[in-house]
Amino acid sequence: MTQNKTLHILNGQAMFNYYEETHFLEQECMVPFNEAMCFGGTSDDLFSPEFIDIRANVHHVTPEQYTEHTLKPLQPFFDKEFSHIELWFDADMFCQINLITILAWLDQADYKDAVDIHIVGEKFKPVSDFTERAGGYYSIYKQVLIDKTMPVNILPAPIKKGIELYLSYLSKDSDLVLYIQEHKDVPERELVLALINKFTDYGLGDTQYLEIIRNQRKTV
Known part of the structure; x- marks a missing residue:
């Protein structure tokens, strides 16, 4: 793992493009998560061939196209080329379900460090922040996206609201x-x-x- 390197994961290409154009987080390592996990089926084996097949089908693209568009930008994330992670997501359901997916993968990868989460508003400007550890989020991912049930755990308010909207x-x-x-x-x-x-x-x-x-x- 690269020391003293922060990886910023952004909810989607539009945010990534805007931050590049406005030189926000300039000199930082940014990657977009180009997904809509709140829509369509998924797999409990995150980012596996089965997951890729299911999600490609949801988006009406080939597995190769899905890999190019969604997984390739995340390569630094998968390669763990970072010592710290910051996540930038809107408070809406779409973004919060994507956020859970990222935290679930970190949990599955046994990532122990705290993760800084920035909730953004208009023009992707940060409006609030909180810190989470990924531990337990793989279980939450399975409960919510696979079993379609509400976790018992009390979650940070934006994530909890996102789940409630997703399930209904x-x-x-x-x-x-x-x-x-x-x-x-x-x-x-x-x-x-x-x-x-x-x-x-x-x-x-x-x-x-x-x-x-x-x-x-x-x-x-």
Whole structure:
């Protein structure tokens, strides 16, 4: 492990690009986590061939494309080329489920040191910080993303809220699903924009919303 080197993991390419353009964290090692773990299935064997196959299928890409887009940027993370980790994630559900996935991998890799977590807001500016240890997060990942159950542990507030939203957002009586059903005559693209603007706590993008709309309209 490289001594005295901090690795900054950012929630996605947009944040990575913005930080590069604005010279934020300049001279630091930054990598994006290009995923949407709150959407679609997953595997309890993180970043394994099975995981890659499942997630590639969710995103409608080949395993090779998934590896290039999502795993290749994370190589310093997998190679443990760092002595300290800082995570930069929004407070919404999308980002918090991604955050749990990163912490779960660190737990599985037996990473013992404290991790600094920055919650960001508008224009990716940090609004709050907390420190966590990864221990226990692999179990939380399995409970939440595999078993779809709420952990008993009291978690930091943003993570807890993200889990609560994740476990309910596709249920038939969720505010999101009901809104889609109530607007069944609205064109897809128009409805996607409305959902992005209305349901900011979910943090979902147009790709996920389009798929949710189509799935809902199929079942009606």
